[in-house]
Amino acid sequence: MAVDAPISDLKRRARMISTLEEITQVATFFANGEHEIGELIATAMERIGKEGIIIVSDESTLDNELEVVEGKRMKLGRGYMSxxxxxxxxxxxxxxxxxxxxxxxxxxxxxxxxxxxxxxxxxxxxxxxxxxxxxxxxxxxxxxxxxxxxxxxxxxxxYPKRGNVNIEMFSTVKKLRTAMEKSDTMFERERAQERLSNLSDVALKVGGASKAEVGERKDMVEDALNATRAAVEEGIVPCGGVGLLYATKALENLQTQNDNQNQGIQNFQNAIKVLFLGIFFCQLIFRDLIAN
Missing domain, CATH: 3.50.7.10 (GroEL)
Incomplete structure (x- = not known):
């Protein structure tokens, strides 16, 4: 009950993003302001669609690049273990x-x-x-x-250890298989089967000056990719942590059955406010760095 109310409020305030420019802006933000990475993430998502697989992998060069493997050529890379x-x-x-x-x-x-x-x-x-x-x-x-x-x-x-392809790929296949099983019409089943057979594989190769730098940048790109995908799927809430502060108001009118529930809601409300205050004070401390 206490969790559903602020989540519903955040979803109501969320703004969906869909254009390449919007996705690039969001991805750049999550990539610590690196516009090149933001562009690569947005381009990768545009190329493969919602069902495609994006792999973040190491590259032994200074440059970052995309490599697209069309669905019918995508291979798992291994067979049985023994x-x-x-x-x-x-x-x-x-x-x-x-x-x-x-x-x-x-x-x-x-x-x-x-x-x-x-x-x-x-x-x-x-x-x-x-x-x-x-x-x-x-x-x-x-x-x-x-x-x-x-x-x-x-x-x-x-399965081969190729970035984040492993679980993401099998999760996507599972969703499409489930869609095929639950489809009421032959058309829907055939459509899901077609999407399954045409899964695309995009490798987002991260480069750097050293192995340590590549490792750090790879982690950053994976985090930015996951956050951007979540933003495309569920939308973004403007003004950063202010959305959390507004979400606490959704808890004020909840009807409770006893004092324990009321205390629990107040505790949850305070916990959300702490998240907002953390973001707020972080911006105060690093305001000069953020401004630059």
């Missing part, structure tokens, strides 16, 4: 029929991480595909043992 998981000895391929798919954003090393998947595999008598940054330790031994005992077929796909 030949041990081959299901078709003749073709040397891993072939699974209607498998359960586990997508994990980190390395898997413990049994606990995949325990629930094994429960579903046994319950539904299905095969399994594990997609992760890496699989090792007890988790890998368990998968090997399960396959050796003939419990079920499993395949591990270790």
């Amino acid at each position: 030949p041990y998981f081959i299901t078709n000895k003749k073709t040397q391929k891993c072939e699974l029929q209607n498998p359960l798919i586990l997508i994990y954003g980190k390395e898997i090393s413990t049994f606990i991480s995949i325990a629930y998947m094994f429960e579903l595999v046994e319950k539904e008598s299905r095969e399994a595909l594990v997609v992760a940054a890496d699989v090792e330790g007890d988790a890998l031994n368990l998968l090997f043992l399960s396959k050796n005992l003939g419990v079920s077929e499993q395949v591990i796909y270790k």
Whole structure:
């Protein structure tokens, strides 16, 4: 209740952005004022659309650049993790029929991480595909043992470490797959399938004078990209932290059922004001730097 009110107020005040110029301005702001980075982010988003993948990667040069890979040429870059998981000895391929798919954003090393998947595999008598940054330790031994005992077929796909493509790409694919499953008409399913097959891949390559500089700039560009995408999706609120201050007023007229709820709302209201004050005092302290 206390969370929904200020969020609704911020959404009401938000202004949507869509033009290349607007996105460039927002991206430049999030990129600490670097107009070149802002332009690259905006151009990348324009080139690939909402379903495309933007990868932020290291570059061993001083320059920053974009590289576009069209959807039908986009490849994952790797196959199965180990030949041990081959299901078709003749073709040397891993072939699974209607498998359960586990997508994990980190390395898997413990049994606990995949325990629930094994429960579903046994319950539904299905095969399994594990997609992760890496699989090792007890988790890998368990998968090997399960396959050796003939419990079920499993395949591990270790995705390539290419910037932020990994989770973003699989998240996009999941959304499109879900859209296909929930579509009521053949036209909608075919449209989602077409978008899935035409996913584009844009590499935003970050350069610098040293490895340390490239690493810092890469982190900055990734943060700017994520913030810009959020701004395009949900809009921006002018005047910075002032929007937070206005949002606290949405809590003043909330009806509560007891004193504890009322105290909770007041605490939440004060917490939001602290965020505003933090931004305000930061601007006072660094006002000369900001002005320049």
